[in-house]
Amino acid sequence: MAPISHIKVIIVGAGVGGLTLGILLERANIAYEILEKHPTFNPMGSAICLVPSVQPLFQQLGLLDEIKRLSKPFGEMVFREENMSIMGKYSGRTPLDIKERYGEYCQIISRKDLCTLLAEQVPKSKIKYGKRVLEIRQNVGEVIIQCSDKSTHHADILVGADGPYSAARQHLHNELNQKGLLSKHDSMPMRYQYDCIVGVTDPLDPNDFPALCGDFSEFQTVLSKDSSYSHWYIPLTGNKFSWMVVKYHDKGKKYAEDQIFKQSDWREDVAGLMAYDYRNLKTAYGCNLEYFMERTPRGSMAKVMLEEKYYKAWYGGRIVLAGDACHKVVPVGGQGANQAIHDVITLANQLVTLESNSVPDIEKVFAAYYKDRSPIGKAVVQVSGRIGNIANRKGWLNDLVRKAALRHTPRWLAQLMNDRMSYDRPQAEYLPFVKVGGTLQPKPQKPSAFIPFVNEP
Numbered sequence: 483m484a485p486i487s488h489i490k491v492i493i494v495g496a497g498v499g500g501l502t503l504g505i506l507l508e509r510a511n512i513a514y515e516i517l518e519k520h521p522t523f524n525p526m527g528s529a530i531c532l533v534p535s536v537q538p539l540f541q542q543l544g545l546l547d548e549i550k551r552l553s554k555p556f557g558e559m560v561f562r563e564e565n566m567s568i569m570g571k572y573s574g575r576t577p578l579d580i581k582e583r584y585g586e587y588c589q590i591i592s593r594k595d596l597c598t599l600l601a602e603q604v605p606k607s608k609i610k611y612g613k614r615v616l617e618i619r620q621n622v623g624e625v626i627i628q629c630s631d632k633s634t635h636h637a638d639i640l641v642g643a644d645g646p647y648s649a650a651r652q653h654l655h656n657e658l659n660q661k662g663l664l665s666k667h668d669s670m671p672m673r674y675q676y677d678c679i680v681g682v683t684d685p686l687d688p689n690d691f692p693a694l695c696g697d698f699s700e701f702q703t704v705l706s707k708d709s710s711y712s713h714w715y716i717p718l719t720g721n722k723f724s725w726m727v728v729k730y731h732d733k734g735k736k737y738a739e740d741q742i743f744k745q746s747d748w749r750e751d752v753a754g755l756m757a758y759d760y761r762n763l764k765t766a767y768g769c770n771l772e773y774f775m776e777r778t779p780r781g782s783m784a785k786v787m788l789e790e791k792y793y794k795a796w797y798g799g800r801i802v803l804a805g806d807a808c809h810k811v812v813p814v815g816g817q818g819a820n821q822a823i824h825d826v827i828t829l830a831n832q833l834v835t836l837e838s839n840s841v842p843d844i845e846k847v848f849a850a851y852y853k854d855r856s857p858i859g860k861a862v863v864q865v866s867g868r869i870g871n872i873a874n875r876k877g878w879l880n881d882l883v884r885k886a887a888l889r890h891t892p893r894w895l896a897q898l899m900n901d902r903m904s905y906d907r908p909q910a911e912y913l914p915f916v917k918v919g920g921t922l923q924p925k926p927q928k929p930s931a932f933i934p935f936v937n938e939p
């Protein structure tokens with residue numbers, strides 16, 4: 483058996499989850515390599531909301547100050563009718579002060595800035611671009627990965643952090659299927675009921691858009707009269723806006739079949755078509771959406787389907803999944819990136835306890851990771867789906883529910899929901915813990931016996 487210090491992990495996907503895991507393994511002195519299908523580093527997308535529960539980790543890694551410099555705390559989300567009258571508001575400051583209770587505000591950061599910061603923490607030699615994972619095989623001794631450029635990679639453990647159409651998951655589930663172990667639920671394709679187009683503008687003149695000057699990021703969301711779409715505007719640092727149009731499929735959820743799958747990636751080439759349809763939408767700032775679109779660099783506009791699915795099977799043998807690969811949420815709940823980060827913290831904390839590279843020992847740590855994370859992954863998919871429905875669904879009843887949810891959510895209920903989301907504020911158990919603020923203290927964690935910095939005096 484190889485000792486843990488000789489174990490090699492391959493992470494598929496240099497997204498939020500994959501890069502964070504890379505940093506965690508780097509600090510744990512565990513050998514790893516990240517395989518990313520894109521030929522170069524070019525993260526797309528719009529805004530990510532980092533909730534208080536992931537910030538202790540970034541503080542522990544020494545990255546929180548930089549994250550705060552690149553982001554704005556979340557102020558409030560104003561929901562408007564098409565005629566711009568206010569339907570309701572959701573506040574990140576009141577009725578309960580998020581920072582006072584949980585130690586930090588939610589921080590709004592562009593996906594590009596977040597991924598760039600994370601990638602900078604990983605030695606360049608450990609991220610391999612242009613490596614679309616196509617085939618995976620595993621046996622008692624190792625896992626063998628084949629990429630589109632015909633390269634072959636060997637590892638003891640493979641972590642699939644490769645997003646909603648995960649190659650790692652497809653392989654793992656094929657294996658389970660052949661053994662008759664795959665549930666019917668997992669064999670069904672993902673469902674989706676939203677198409678979406680996102681972008682981040684170039685810097686705009688704050689004299690024209692005073693919302694850019696605020697210390698907090700105040701969102702504006704406009705819902706179409708028939709609730710068939712909504713459009714969102716999020717002030718970022720650097721005088722930029724993140725914007726998003728979400729189109730709701732009123733015929734209910736569709737299955738993401740193969741044909742659609744080919745268009746499912748965050749693709750800039752098809753974004754232009756959808757953008758054209760929505761260019762005349764009136765924003766809350768007096769201009770049309772076209773103004774934002776024209777000031778959005780081509781490479782940072784992307785179209786995507788917003789699938790949702792919780793998968794039951796997350797691991798088998800030497801392969802394990804994390805993030806969107808095992809629980810894909812719709813982004814309205816703002817949980818995708820946060821849950822991917824939670825997953826990889828738990829996974830790293832388990833990996834440092836691995837006793838050998840034997841499959842039973844590996845599956846033991848995977849099982850502990852799954853036990854901790856899968857109930858939350860499931861709940862987050864369900865809750866985000868409900869929030870998406872409240873934000874978008876048609877009909878007078880949904881209209882009523884939407885308004886009631888926005889105007890009359892009692893303080894105790896808001897606090898209960900936030901408390902549940904913020905109680906677990908995990909840190910890497912093999913690094914010195916940082917003190918976490920807030921009147922609600924987090925779930926206790928124990929330091930691990932593992933000593934990672936073998937070279938330290």
Ligand SMILES: Cc1cc2nc3c(=O)[nH]c(=O)nc-3n(C[C@H](O)[C@H](O)[C@H](O)COP(=O)(O)OP(=O)(O)OC[C@H]3O[C@@H](n4cnc5c(N)ncnc54)[C@H](O)[C@@H]3O)c2cc1C
Binds near residue numbers: 528644680807
């Ligand atoms: C380009 C892009 C833009 C996004 N924009 C937003 C946004 O604006 N707002 C929001 O809330 N969420 C956005 N998301 C989703 C959000 O990043 C995820 O929900 C969340 O971060 C979960 O992270 P993850 O690590 O599981 O997956 P992701 O962050 O999606 O990362 C998955 C990575 O795996 C790579 N990959 C996929 N298949 C393979 C393969 N076969 N071989 C090798 N690499 C592979 C992908 O290129 C990607 O880099 C975006 C995702 C992507 C990929």
